[in-house]
Amino acid sequence: TQLLEQSPQFLSIQEGENLTVYCNSSSVFSSLQWYRQEPGEGPVLLVTVVTGGEVKKLKRLTFQFGDARKDSSLHITAAQPGDTGLYLCAGYMEYGNKLVFGAGTILRVKS
Amino acid sequence: DAGVTQSPTHLIKTRGQHVTLRCSPISGHKSVSWYQQVLGQGPQFIFQYYEKEERGRGNFPDRFSARQFPNYSSELNVNALLLGDSALYLCASSPGPENSGNTIYFGEGSWLTVV
Numbered sequence: 001t002q003l004l005e006q007s008p009q010f011l012s013i014q015e016g017e018n019l020t021v022y023c024n025s026s027s028v029f030s031s032l033q034w035y036r037q038e039p040g041e042g043p044v045l046l047v048t049v050v051t052g053g054e055v056k057k058l059k060r061l062t063f064q065f066g067d068a069r070k071d072s073s074l075h076i077t078a079a080q081p082g083d084t085g086l087y088l089c090a091g092y093m094e095y096g097n098k099l100v101f102g103a104g105t106i107l108r109v110k111s
Numbered sequence: 112d113a114g115v116t117q118s119p120t121h122l123i124k125t126r127g128q129h130v131t132l133r134c135s136p137i138s139g140h141k142s143v144s145w146y147q148q149v150l151g152q153g154p155q156f157i158f159q160y161y162e163k164e165e166r167g168r169g170n171f172p173d174r175f176s177a178r179q180f181p182n183y184s185s186e187l188n189v190n191a192l193l194l195g196d197s198a199l200y201l202c203a204s205s206p207g208p209e210n211s212g213n214t215i216y217f218g219e220g221s222w223l224t225v226v
Binding site for chain 1: 144159
């Protein structure tokens with residue numbers, strides 16, 4: 001059983017569409033991070049959220065941390081083929097010192 | 112500046128053999144962590160080292176061991192390889208201990224195939 005459940009597992013959309021990826025847990029996290037990983041490379045950090053209810057924007061990407069710090073979402077507006085990749089959520093549990101990852105969401109944006 | 116570098120990038124081993132994977136952190140970073148990423152899954156935490164001391168260990172058998180050297184580089188060793196050890200092994204470095212507000216940076220990983 002994954003501590004962080006990501007959904008959907010796979011998403012294939014057309015260029016210009018919007019999408020949301022979810023990351024849920026029954027546990028409280030002191031912080032949550034979102035990474036993007038391309039084939040043959042390591043994950044690259046997109047954002048870290050630490051405060052319940054926090055919203056961060058990175059160009060067309062909007063990240064939200066749930067009020068109870070148990071869930072997070074990533075919303076992409078007007079997706080582009082360059083957004084294609086594996087999106088991973090990860091977090092540090094309260095009083096924990098190891099980064100826990102979700103299984104990831106594979107996003108494919110078709111032109 | 113160079114990022115996190117890992118070697119080898121790809122290797123094939125036979126069941127029962129031993130493997131050593133190497134990682135050089137970003138210059139100035141004193142913390143190194145190792146993760147295993149099986150195809151189709153997210154990375155799983157194996158070890159964290161900070162200032163040459165083990166700071167955390169994931170749920171992996173004793174066949175997995177690691178160490179950090181005085182220059183902060185690190186090795187991950189896996190003994191008695193099993194087919195299920197086939198995975199991408201990622202090294203990550205950060206200036207200080209993880210979960211202390213430091214961003215961690217991943218290398219490109221070492222692809223291990225056990226046949």
